[in-house]
Amino acid sequence: MLPAFAACPDIEIAAVASRDPAKARQVAERFGCRPVHGYGELLELDDIQAVYIPLPAVLHAQWTEAALNTGRHVLAEKPLTTDRRRTGELLELADTRDLVLMENVMFVHHHLHRAVRSLVADGATGELRSFQAAFTIPPLPDGDIRYDPELGGGALADVGVYPLRAALHFLGPELDVVGARLTRGAGRRVETSGAALLGTPGGVTAQITFGMEHAYRSSYELWGSEGSITVDRAFTPPADHVPVIGLHRGGKTQEIRLEPYDQVAATVEAFAAAVRAGTLPDTRATLRQAELLDDIRRSASRAEPVRTG
Template sequence: MRIGVIGCAGIAVRRMLPAFAACPDIEIAAVASRDPAKAGQVAEHFGCRPVHGYAELLEQDDIQAVYVPLPAALHARWAEAALRSGRHVLAEKPLTLDHRRTAELLELAGGRGLVLMENVMFVHHHRHRAVERLVADGAIGELRAFHAAFTIPPLPDDDIRYDPELGGGALADVGIYPLRAALHFLGDGLDVVGARLVRGTGRRVETSGAALLGTAGTATAQITFGMEHAYRSSYELWGSEGSITVDRAFTPPADHVPVIGLHRGGTAEEIRLEPHDQVAATVAAFAAAVRTGTPPDTGAILRQAELLDEIRRSASRDEPDRTG
């Protein structure tokens, strides 16, 4: 599969392009940028051709798939353009900034027999499947609660994630990780009970937040996220008979030794797994989806988008009145 890359964002250059180059099922055909010099520099490094302009890349006749690592506010526009040009699409998260737009794009892809995949990479790491098996096997009894947090230190003031016009904000950038993890383990029956989004001093976007979610059963989920914090990337599953803890949950390095903490009966056990490269696993999953014609879990993508909107609405309703 020959892939074209729309944009030279940091995640593309640092992570995705090396993973594409290493995947035996993918060949990098072209890299596009609005800056010809940048396109040329990146293309030379990865042995492909440079293209000046995003629309021009979609005019290339030897590209079967497109990767979109642009700012969040531009994902929908260029994902749609790529789909309408007949290309499969891997787009950075969030796929769009509105669940109705997400539904439209998923319907467009499905109607054309194309793969549209959102680049949420941690779900492809084998540690989370191991956790699922432990829960399914009753290792902690009946699941009662899920807690997850993803927080990162402050970014440079000119970082696009502080720009509301480009789709910035903590919820879409880092909140999506604990939210998707809650969906992963509790299913798409989750609903938002309450939420709070907090705007840091001098910022035009929310820089932290939290949400409480529930299911029709007995399980609840609490998620915390932020981008002006000490670093944390973890989740916990609490059951009727024990608990499971996972640290460095969402963005572990490829050589990281994954550990699952299992706590039950007053004892603690560390389950160590082999290192796993979730970036390579994500790229392989995209290539396999295209090869087999099997779309990814579109239900999770859409429900995630709906919950992001529900969190925004809930936080807006619950915002305290500070006028007095």
């Protein structure tokens, strides 16, 4: 994110804060800004207009609220908070103070997904029937914060957000959770994999799969009455990646290739543009995502194995 901030003509990196003064100095020297010891000290500076919060998930709410209360716009890593109530409170706080609060879900800013939406809207798949998405990554080092429940770790909040947000992106906010399962790997204190089934009032189903002790996968597919669309490298493509949309109709496959696109730069530019224009972003998807994350957790906690015999 820091290189993307540095490359954006509408942003100046003014300071970087850390609990470790040496780390703050090291990063500040690289990006030509001031090192600050402590997050609270950063918010006492009088020349900071906006704050980026990349902390562990459990700390997002505390420092997002603190930044908003000092009049700063905020770009916060996903998930914005670890529960729907706090997410709603912070979005309302930002709205009442006319401040931009954006959750850093970058893939929604990639032109690939706009192109897929256009294809669906133009009837490329016929009447939409179902959506399936997966995001899984290989195991992390044992000490990684994403294995720590006290820091808001777990596969759902870290990687499950991607396919869930994709389902919302394509199917809309009326999605509801039908059922879910979260699985904890051996020796882990958080869930390391999971899946959920969702549906719309119109009968379109969505199946999402996620995990962080798996072979890598980042994809989605939309099925319709007349065809389907497949996308690989969907959620975290590098800036030089050539996106390919697979359009499958009538037993034939057409590959639609797009120009490479830097979704990190696009996200940073969208945040800067909103701040400069004083235009508050549409945060309804952020709130609905928080609600569905809570619903998935509740559904998974009620799930019992089905025994046959």
